[in-house]
Amino acid sequence: MLRDRLSRRDWTRLASAGALGGSMSNWFGALADDAVQHPQRKRSVILLWMAGGPSQMDTFDLKPGHSNGGPFKEIDTNVPGIKIGEHLPKASRHVDQMAIIRSMSTKENEHERATFHLRTGYQPLGPVQFPPLGALMGKELGDDSAALPSFISIAPFTVLSPAAFGSGFLEPRHAPLLVGANAFRQSSNYEQTLKVQDLVRPTEVNDKQADARLGLLKGLAKDFAEGHPGVVAVSHQTAYERATRLMGTAAAKAFELDEEKDALRDAYGRNLFGQGCLLARRLIERGVNFVEVTLFDVPGAQGWDTHQRNFDLLPRLCQVLDPAWSTLLQDLKDHGLLDTTLVIWMGEFGRTPRINRDSGRDHFAGAWSTVLAGGGIKGGQVYGKTAADGNSVEENPVSVPDFMCTIVKALGIDPTKQNMSNVGRPIRIADAGSKPIQEVLA
Amino acid sequence: MGDFFIGTPLMELKDRRELIIPGTDRVAQAVFLDGKEPQWKYQASARATFADWMTAKENPFFAHTAVNRLWGQLFGIGIVEPVDDFSTENKPSHPELLDELAKQFAEHGFDLKFIVRAICLSKTYQQSSVYPGPSKPETRLFACMPVKGLSADQIFDSLIQATGNRENSRGNSNRFAAINSPKSTFQQKFAAQEKRTEFQTSIPQALALMNNPLVATETHPEKGDTLAAIASAPFLDTAGKVEALYLAALSRRPTEQESCRLVSYVDQGGNDREKKKALSDVFWALLNSPEFLFNH
Numbered sequence: 001m002l003r004d005r006l007s008r009r010d011w012t013r014l015a016s017a018g019a020l021g022g023s024m025s026n027w028f029g030a031l032a033d034d035a036v037q038h039p040q041r042k043r044s045v046i047l048l049w050m051a052g053g054p055s056q057m058d059t060f061d062l063k064p065g066h067s068n069g070g071p072f073k074e075i076d077t078n079v080p081g082i083k084i085g086e087h088l089p090k091a092s093r094h095v096d097q098m099a100i101i102r103s104m105s106t107k108e109n110e111h112e113r114a115t116f117h118l119r120t121g122y123q124p125l126g127p128v129q130f131p132p133l134g135a136l137m138g139k140e141l142g143d144d145s146a147a148l149p150s151f152i153s154i155a156p157f158t159v160l161s162p163a164a165f166g167s168g169f170l171e172p173r174h175a176p177l178l179v180g181a182n183a184f185r186q187s188s189n190y191e192q193t194l195k196v197q198d199l200v201r202p203t204e205v206n207d208k209q210a211d212a213r214l215g216l217l218k219g220l221a222k223d224f225a226e227g228h229p230g231v232v233a234v235s236h237q238t239a240y241e242r243a244t245r246l247m248g249t250a251a252a253k254a255f256e257l258d259e260e261k262d263a264l265r266d267a268y269g270r271n272l273f274g275q276g277c278l279l280a281r282r283l284i285e286r287g288v289n290f291v292e293v294t295l296f297d298v299p300g301a302q303g304w305d306t307h308q309r310n311f312d313l314l315p316r317l318c319q320v321l322d323p324a325w326s327t328l329l330q331d332l333k334d335h336g337l338l339d340t341t342l343v344i345w346m347g348e349f350g351r352t353p354r355i356n357r358d359s360g361r362d363h364f365a366g367a368w369s370t371v372l373a374g375g376g377i378k379g380g381q382v383y384g385k386t387a388a389d390g391n392s393v394e395e396n397p398v399s400v401p402d403f404m405c406t407i408v409k410a411l412g413i414d415p416t417k418q419n420m421s422n423v424g425r426p427i428r429i430a431d432a433g434s435k436p437i438q439e440v441l442a
Numbered sequence: 443m444g445d446f447f448i449g450t451p452l453m454e455l456k457d458r459r460e461l462i463i464p465g466t467d468r469v470a471q472a473v474f475l476d477g478k479e480p481q482w483k484y485q486a487s488a489r490a491t492f493a494d495w496m497t498a499k500e501n502p503f504f505a506h507t508a509v510n511r512l513w514g515q516l517f518g519i520g521i522v523e524p525v526d527d528f529s530t531e532n533k534p535s536h537p538e539l540l541d542e543l544a545k546q547f548a549e550h551g552f553d554l555k556f557i558v559r560a561i562c563l564s565k566t567y568q569q570s571s572v573y574p575g576p577s578k579p580e581t582r583l584f585a586c587m588p589v590k591g592l593s594a595d596q597i598f599d600s601l602i603q604a605t606g607n608r609e610n611s612r613g614n615s616n617r618f619a620a621i622n623s624p625k626s627t628f629q630q631k632f633a634a635q636e637k638r639t640e641f642q643t644s645i646p647q648a649l650a651l652m653n654n655p656l657v658a659t660e661t662h663p664e665k666g667d668t669l670a671a672i673a674s675a676p677f678l679d680t681a682g683k684v685e686a687l688y689l690a691a692l693s694r695r696p697t698e699q700e701s702c703r704l705v706s707y708v709d710q711g712g713n714d715r716e717k718k719k720a721l722s723d724v725f726w727a728l729l730n731s732p733e734f735l736f737n738h
Contacts (some may be wrong), residue, residue, distance in 0.1 A: 127526075129636070149645055162633075172635060172642035181630070197627070198649040202658035209723065216707065216727035223700075224732040227572035232589045235642040236732045243648035422524075422636055424532070 042141050043340050043411040046280050046332075047134065047292035048148040048325060050347035051157050052303030053114070055361050056369035056390075057353055058314050059085045061102045063390050068353040069312055079380045087318035090326035095331055096380040097338070098373040099440040103384020105397040106349060109365040111305070112160050114348035119164040121404035121430055129422050131168025132176075133404065134290040136429050139174050140413050141289040149242070150289040154276040155183055155193065157296045157303070169422040173238070176292075178272055179255075179279075183272065183297065186384040190272040194279055195255055199247055214244065236298060248268035254282050274324040281331050284341055304347055308358040327373050329373060340376045342410050345371040353390030367393045370403065376410030378442045401434030409436040459488050494700035503528065505544035509557055510534075513543070514535070518590035518638040518737075519581055528718055535582040571738040581639050590737040591641025594632035597735065598625055604691045604729060606667030620710045641736065651730050661726040664716040669725050672717045680705045683721055691728040 062070040062085055074083040077095035084092055084100070107123060108114035117123050120130035134151040142150025155174035158165040167175035180193035201210055217240070225233040246253060257265065257275055260282075268274040276293040283291050296303045298320045301313040325345065332338040350368020351361035367386045373379060385395040406432050408415040415430035457483065459472040472488055473479055480491050497504055507528065514520035519539045521526055534540045543557065550556045560614060561567055571587040579585040592600070604608060610624045631646050660666040663673055672686045673676065684704045688696045696704065704724050711720035728734055 127524075166633065169636075172644055175644060177645055196649070197646065198653040201653045202662070204662065209719065212707075212720075213723045216704075216723055217730050219703070220727055220731040220733065228578075228732070228738060229573065229576065230578040230589060231640050231642070232591065232736055233732055236735065239643035239645055239648040240652075240730070243645045243652065246645060246649070247653075346625045406656050422525070 003255045027279070029255075042289065043342065044141070044284050044288065044337075045134075045137060045342045045344065045407075045411065046277075046284060046328070047290070047344045047346070048277070048321075049119075049156070049292050049294045050304050050345065051109070051115075051160075051294050051296040052305035052320075053347040053349040053351060053363060053368075054304040054317070055306060055310060055314060055351040056102070056367075057351065057361065058310070059088060059318070059370065060100050060159070060369040061386055061390065062351070063388065066389055067294060068355065068390050070355060072314075082380070082382055085318075087315050088322050090322045094326055094329045094373070097377075098371050098379050099377050100382045101372070101380055101384055101398055101403070101437070102367075102386055103344065103393040103396050103398050104350065104368045104370055104403065105393045106365040106368075106400050109349055109363040111348060111363075114363075114365065115161040116164045117400055118346060118348045120428075121400055127423055128427070129163065129166075129168045130172045130427070131174065131224055131419075132164050132166070133326070133407065134176055134292060135167045135170050135174040136419070137290045137408075137413070138176075139170055139419075140417075140429075141411070142174075142303070143287075144173075144238070144242075144301055146287055147248065148254060148283065148286055148288050149177040149246070150174070150291065152283055152288055152291050153178050153181070154279060154291065154293045155272050155296065156292070157182060169427075171418060173235070176290075180272070180276075190270075190275050191257075193272060194257065194275055196246070196252075199252060199255070201247065207228045214240075240291045251286070254286050255279065257282070264327070264331065267323060269320055269323045270330075271299075271320055273320050274327075277324040277328045278331075281328060281335065284332070285335060304351075306351065306364055307356070307360040310351070310355070310360045312359075332374065332395045332398075340375045342375045342377065342407065343373045344407065345373075372410070374441060376412070378440060381439070383440055384405045385436060396437075398437060399434070401431035402437060405430035405434040406436040406440055410441055455558045499548050502544070505552070506540060508552070509538060509543040509547050512554070512557060513561060516558075516567060517584065518588050523582065524636075536584075556594055575589065587738065589732075590638040591635055592632075592735065593634060594629040596737075597632050598628040600734065601628075601660075601729065604668065604734070605656075606671070606690075607656065607660055608667070610656065624654070627654070638737075643735075648705040648730075651735070657729065658725075661729065663715075663722045663724050666722065666725070671724055674722045680708050680717070680725075684708065684724060687721065687725050687728060691725065691734050692731075 021380065057063060057068065058070060058072050062072060062074045062083070064074055068437060073086045075086045075089060077084055077092040079095045082095050082100070084095065106114070106117065112114055113124050116130070119132045121133065122128075122130040132169040134153065138150030151174065152166060154227070155175075156178055158166055158178070158181055165176060165178065165181075167173070169368045177196065179196055180190075183189075183193040205213070219239055221233070221240070225237065253259070257278060265275065265278065268278045273293060273295045280291040280293050295317065298317055301316045304317060306313045329343065332341050348363045349363055353367075354361075356362060367390060383396060384393060384398060386392065387394050405415045413429065415428065415434065415436070417429050418426035419429070421427045459480075461472075462469055472492075474492075474495055477488040480488075482491065495501065507525075510520045510522050510528075511525050514523070521536050522532060522534045524532075543560070546560065547553075547557045566584050567587075569584075569587050571589055573579060573586045581588050602643075625633050629652065631644070632651050632680070635641055649718065661669060664670055668690050672683050672690070675683065675686075678686060681701055684701055685695050688694060688700075708717055708720040708724065711717040
């Protein structure tokens with residue numbers, strides 16, 4: 001510890017040099033900021049992250065009649081000619097908003113690497129700390145003076161690839177605010193899980209005392225910053241300002257799901273993912289730029305990694321996904337937010353067309369599906385095509401960089417824009433050589 | 443390179459020095475990075491042979507890399523930075539210094555204590571972190587000691603030490619019980635950052651330090667271990683209590699100005715209960731202050 005290396009005289013000299021006198025800049029002054037209403041609304045994103053890798057063969061790219069097909073049936077959607085799996089009946093009423101991409105062809109088929117690949121747009125490569133999409137987009141779209149952080153991750157399961165849930169080589173302030181992280185087998189306790197940790201101060205500390213404490217801290221922080229100019233001290237001040245703003249009534253209210261009508265809460269589903277999607281809408285409404293909701297823990301199943309009993313587990317997962325996703329799209333529309341909010345549905349990969357001996361499907365990156373809907377997307381279409389057995393892409397393969405490039409374009413951001421990386425070379429938002437899928441963009 | 447590491451850690455194969463390249467019929471022989479053929483000794487494993495070569499006095503990179511990492515550990519930034527990127531494009535900030543340290547390290551039989559002592563006794567290391575000018579000089583010039591972030595364990599242990607909370611001083615050996623322990627929540631929130639000299643505080647970190655149950659209890663006038671003991675000490679006046687809190691949190695006494703400011707803050711509280719509450723505010727502010735949270 002170097003703490004006591006400064007002599008008493010140094011401190012006195014410092015203090016008399018003005019650390020205590022003069023005007024103190026009011027660094028909690030922005031407390032009253034109301035970031036809820038922006039006249040010109042920027043694009044925002046909700047990523048529905050399907051941890052484990054959902055089976056395209058049973059959701060969006062069924063092969064009825066083929067031995068790989070399995071027992072599930074296709075159903076009609078609200079777009080003539082487009083059919084999807086029978087376990088997504090509610091979502092089928094919103095296909096007019098969706099671009100279903102059936103030709104994802106990616107390179108990683110192991111959870112950890114694929115999670116990193118799909119969330120950052122880059123394959124894990126040596127020491128380069130690629131940031132996740134949410135951090136990149138939060139940086140481009142975000143506003144540091146906002147009451148809420150730009151990137152919020154709801155119920156993430158970060159254990160497999162912690163690096164894909166940080167800020168990568170971007171500044172740590174672009175890391176997501178994690179809400180209910182790794183709430184493994186706590187889905188019944190979703191009300192508590194969906195709160196920001198440590199957001200509420202101890203009950204015995206009232207407003208007046210809290211202000212007094214912050215006042216004292218402000219004095220100490222200012223003294224320190226005068227002797228130690230630089231990013232460390234500044235970032236300390238900024239973080240405390242933003243944390244204090246987040247604790248303020250307007251921002252904290254975003255997490256009060258009780259404010260919503262019971263009928264709407266029921267429609268989303270009274271579970272962690274359903275209520276997480278409702279929270280996502282409330283956050284988007286209040287100006288958060290990128291919100292992700294992870295579907296992992298549902299009654300009777302842990303994520304989409306259905307190596308065994310796929311046909312038993314998939315309906316359980318869909319029972320949670322279907323009402324939440326369809327209600328989210330409708331709710332965004334009702335709030336006038338769907339035109340500016342891109343809703344992404346994806347996991348880290350798909351699953352093997354071949355059914356294994358445990359009635360399961362294994363990891364498969366060769367030919368699988370993702371869905372884009374809402375802001376910036378031309379809905380009501382299927383893009384790409386897989387073979388009759390589902391084993392390969394027959395038309396319009398989509399790589400991860402192309403997929404990322406499409407998302408970034410849909411948000412009105414230049415995918416060739418570069419950020420300086422931790423290895424001292426600039427790296428593009430979407431990998432060099434990637435192209436957006438023009439057909440999918442509105 | 444892989445050829446040196448054939449065999450699992452449990453059962454090392456002492457005489458295997460080649461590797462079949464996966465997916466081919468080609469066999470690769472173990473050779474050193476400089477292309478030289480190793481002098482194999484009877485019953486000496488390939489890894490031991492490699493280690494001998496790597497740490498030989500003739501290998502200039504070993505000493506350079508080792509002293510640079512040590513320097514990086516002590517200053518938060520290496521003479522070559524990042525510390526693991528020695529290349530022609532990434533030049534050292536002070537090449538002569540690096541050479542000299544490496545030379546001395548090798549000449550003293552790679553004695554870590556010797557080289558740590560040498561660095562710590564230098565004027566450079568002993569400089570104040572306080573810089574009198576309006577803006578910080580370039581960190582790589584080592585004109586003053588950089589302010590560095592603490593690791594999650596350092597922050598947590600500092601909190602435990604300052605607050606006197608013994609309950610959480612030991613980690614929980616049960617992995618599952620430990621998942622939501624105070625220690626693990628701090629470890630999650632204060633993940634290591636690449637550049638300690640540019641440490642950035644996050645919102646969840648600030649929230650944890652302000653409101654976490656551990657901090658809430660320890661800054662409660664009656665429940666906090668250190669705080670309650672100091673607040674109710676009959677032999678201390680207000681100035682003595684403020685000083686004791688400074689010593690507990692910052693390992694130093696308050697300056698006259700600091701003492702004046704805080705004593706008058708505490709005394710304006712009025713009755714004994716209000717004064718204790720005001721002392722808790724002082725302690726809370728100290729635990730959230732940059733002086734407590736950073737290495738400087």
